[in-house]
Amino acid sequence: MSRPGRAAEDTVVRRARLRIVWTTGVVVTLLVTLVGAVAYTVMTHAQDAQVRREVRYGAAYGDPERPPGCMWLYGPGGTRASDGPKDFPLWADLDRVRLTGEPVERTVRRGGAAYRVRTQLRRDGDVVQAVLDLRLQLADRDHLWLALGAAEGVGLVSAVAAGLVLGCRAVAPLAEALARQRRFVADASHELRTPVTRVHTRAQMLARGAVRDGLPARHRDGLAAVVASLGRLGEVLDDLLSSATLSPGQAWAATRRRVDLVALARAAADEEADRARERGLAVRVDGPPHPLWVDGVASALRRAVGELLNNAVTHTPPGGSVVLTLTRGHGAVELTVADTGRGFEAGEAERLFRRFHRGGGGRYGLGLALLREVVTSHGGTVAASGRSGHGARFTVRLPQSAPSPPVSAERVRAWHGWRAAVPLSGRPRPVAGPGRPDRSRR
Known part of the structure; x- marks a missing residue:
């Protein structure tokens, strides 16, 4: 069973490793997403340009009897192609071009399919409507989305694996540093506690001797201050030792x-x-x-x-x-x-x-x-x-x-008595009160 201090170190190391994995995954995911967005944008722009070129060329020069692939041409009078899609030609566009002479080009959806339609007036005076089927372009875009999704998944899995490897390698020095720090604090606190305790005891003996021998008050007060400072130094070392051997929450709760x-x-x-x-x-x-x-x-x-x-x-x-x-x-x-x-x-x-x-x-x-x-x-x-x-x-x-809980009148009087007392000055020693333990036997 591991020590609580070691468990705290493991928690810090584990969190650092998870942060590395999470950061690597996010970075790789963002990079793949950015590359995919750029690729999709470039592809859609290229497809749109190609569609515009093809439909304009077909409307201007195509033969209604032998139109280009995936395209239908409707000649003068709106003659309908035998194998063309339903709901074509678009009579409103034909009438508009006859009246204005300006070409009309737009994308139309019919029966779950998309078509690029251009209606224009040719040089010979005929009004021709070209209809280009966009299903191949849309299928290419769907395939690109699937490829990007697969790349995103592979990239995320690879990022997690790389993050785990990098996390283990990058956090290893941190784990070693934490272990050394904890060992140093524990060893230093343990080694210093014994001499500090001896000096504290010796200072207490000198302070009692000063009272017994009737030394001046300023000397007694100075020795009392030394005793108090050494006592607090011992408390500091105890806190350091507790923090080195217990987890932070346990160290605080213990005292x-x-x-x-x-x-x-x-x-x-x-x-x-x-x-x-x-x-x-x-x-x-x-x-x-x-x-x-x-x-x-x-x-x-x-x-x-x-x-x-x-x-x-x-x-x-x-x-x-x-x-x-x-x-x-x-x-x-x-x-x-x-x-x-x-x-x-x-x-x-x-x-x-x-x-x-x-x-x-x-x-x-x-x-x-x-x-x-x-x-x-x-x-x-x-x-x-x-x-x-x-x-x-x-x-x-x-x-x-x-x-x-309610404090008795005797304890209240004892607390006020402690407030009025001054140690090692010829007057009564401090009396332990609420929240003030008696340290005279330490």
């Missing part, structure tokens, strides 16, 4: 939880507080006092919000401000990160989220493309707006989490 976007945004702002202070920036979070829940992967959403905040702090000059605003409405939770920085041109808004595109004078990079992937994988949207020299504004909309 999807209810996440408080307000608490997540405040935590991201706290992480950027030192850098913002060094740059002389004011970072503010405007959100409701109650949680705004969304369903998702906390570590992935934390990285997405952190990317937006990092861009805002990086692109805002000293003395500016960055505001994170959280609102709820129409079944969605909206997070807006607005800054007073350099901004970007209006035409760059959509291109900022493309991979390897560096818009706004090279200030934005691959992070926003990864941010969009995280948001869209959670069923949300992200948009950017701004003007050069007037700041930037990024808006993330995520589906609101379904209401949970």
